[in-house]
Amino acid sequence: MDALHGLPTHEKLKQAFRLEAGTVQRYLYFARIADIEGFPDVAQTFRNLAESGICNAQGNLDFLKRVGDPDTDLPIGETDLNLTAAISATILEQTESYPLMAKVAKEEGLLDIANWFETMTRTKKVHEQKLKKALAQLAAVRQEEPK
């Protein structure tokens, strides 16, 4: 196991990854609004910075790859590992994360948001199936390869 595993820096890398990934999405969202409001230069700035954000987020994954997927801690790197980790993440999201979020929203009376989280749960089920199919196809291809 890589020496990074379990160190505070490991946690910080996960945190940095989430920060950058979140930045990318926020900037792309803001860029769209800037475009609509008629400020294409601002939109372009947001898009350019989002592009850098993608590069930065993946820079964190370059390190995290040594110790595992930031969401599931499962090993990542090669495609079959990545698929397996992605499948686990969708299962986690549909059985724990989103149901819990929906429950909290419901308790607070925010029923539209609860329904949004429930919709996400369903989406993740579909994604799980699609990823599993991709993994099966990959396994089939691997079997055909001459050893």
Added chain:
Amino acid sequence: MSTASTPPAAREETEETPSPARPRTDRYDASSITVLSGLEAVRQNPGMYIGSTDLAGLHHLVYELVDNAIDESQAGYCQRISVTLWADGSCAVEDDGRGIPVDLHPLEGRPACEVVLTKLHAGGKFKRQSYQYTAGLHGVGLSCLNALSEWLVLEVWRDGFHYRQPYAAGQVAGELAKIGPSDRRGTRITFRPDPRIFGAGLALSAPTLVSRLRELSFLNPGLHIRLLDQGSGEEREFQYDSGIAGFLRHLNQDAKVLHPQPLALRLAQPGVDIEVVMQWTAGYGENILSYVNSINTVHGGTHLSGLKNALTRTVNRYASEIGILKAENGEHISTFDILEGLTAVLSVRMETPSFEGQTKTRVTNPELKTMIDEGVSGALLAALRADSRLAAQVVARALDASRARLAARRASERIRIQSVDTRVSKEVYQRQFGIRSQNWHQSAVWIANHALLAEHVQHLPSGHYPRMLDVCCGSGVVGASFKGRVGTTFGLDLTPEMIALARTRLDHLSQGTVYQLPFRDNTFDLVVNREVLHLLPNPERPVDEIFRVLKPGGLFIVGQILPFGPEDAAWMYRVFKKKQPLIFNMFQEDDFRELLLGAGLVDLTMSEYRLWESIDVWIDTHETTNLHRHEIRELFYQAPQEVREVHPFEILPTGEIRDLWRWCVFSARKP
């Protein structure tokens, strides 16, 4: 439609001998290989050149030819353009311009027209002396169109002769032939889009072409454009001398306008000529069309930003000048509020436009922004100062929009607080739907669609139904469609405005809430409802209420728009929530079944009805803010592949979005 056809050797001029379309094998040298590889790239990756291979891309082929003719017209050589749609899916575009040159090209040693049709980046628009303002694709156009055509026939009338040359899949299929003497002048290109590229099911549509051709004739006053659809025999002619002012009148013909005289401005600098016309309406949508050299810049660009900037700056400046707005206190009318209800046409003609992308939907020249911003600001401020009545109307309109937007935001905040104890704020719903009732039947196609209403009625088995309730009846159309099959019709709605609308259709109306129906247990033989439950928090409670008022054996028939599957549910959630902030549930099919069965209903059946709805109409209401309207369009433009795979919608070349709605009609019985 068959997937193969042959070029019309002689469609009109029957005296001509058809030239056999066979692949040319006698010339095969290094230069032909270059031609092949260039055009093969177009065939392999057509989207790069024409945007897409869907309906929009298909029509783009025609626009490409028409735009070339427009260029001839702008250069002063063409007065008439004719577009013919043939029954085999081919199309002919003809102009009376100078005719594409047929003499030998000095470098290529082939007729110039053949070079233009077979080589990428060949054409007359790279040297400024032939055309001052151009719309066509600078040389990629004709050869690209040729490459994407199963066959193409070029005809040129020039220098006293009629010439013809056939092509197949972008390659020369016969030498340029001198057909005979003629005193005509012009070019006609007949082509059939290659079904191997566009799919056999796609066909050119006359109505789609009509809107673009009409637009072009407004943008080019005096030019005569004819469209002949050989399939239907229908012929349309367009010729307007009124320019974009007439175009604006056409766009606003059904609108309630705020000021009778549109604002019209013209700005000219060497090499750039800009015209703007604007008129505010009582509608909610903004309809700003922008053009550069007659190209519809659907995705805007610097010219549009300049216009929006100018409007925002000037209206704010004027409003604080006359003391309506306290700019020093940070009061500001937003761009959204100023653009609400605005119809405008912005037409730019310039020598050196730069565009993003091959299909030119966004212009990027920075100087346009400054020129339009400054020019429009100055002229608009002067116009507002000169006409205080107009100025007051424009400013009041924007302030109204601003207040309405704040009220809508407060409404959605309020509903959030109210929903903590899961009680709906009647007041909020009453405000939302009360205002909406004004143009209720125009606010969406589905509301009064007969086939959809019939879909509900067909769930009713023959029998005796003395009392029917249309719950949350709106204008009462659903309940009314059951007339003749049921006895007395009752309607219930929350708002007095809707009740007034329904009064003409239903026998008895009550005002009340579906959470607490003002009826005794076991009252009705049939309860009907459509597209309401998704708006209600805790929808189980209204369904329980409906169950309560049904007689044992009574039927509940309910219609609801549902996503096609979990794949498009989240995307639809976002679209619907932006359209209507009061949405609480994006039901999926099994959720909805569970909702009905959970109340104790039995014998559940469901039927589906697919209905095309234009998003533009549907989102043009007060409950959708201007930002949300734009965001909804963006959600369609940028829809994820996963959504596109299950949820059909189409984006017309005009930018209009048509969505296919999956209506599910359920019926279930109280045991």
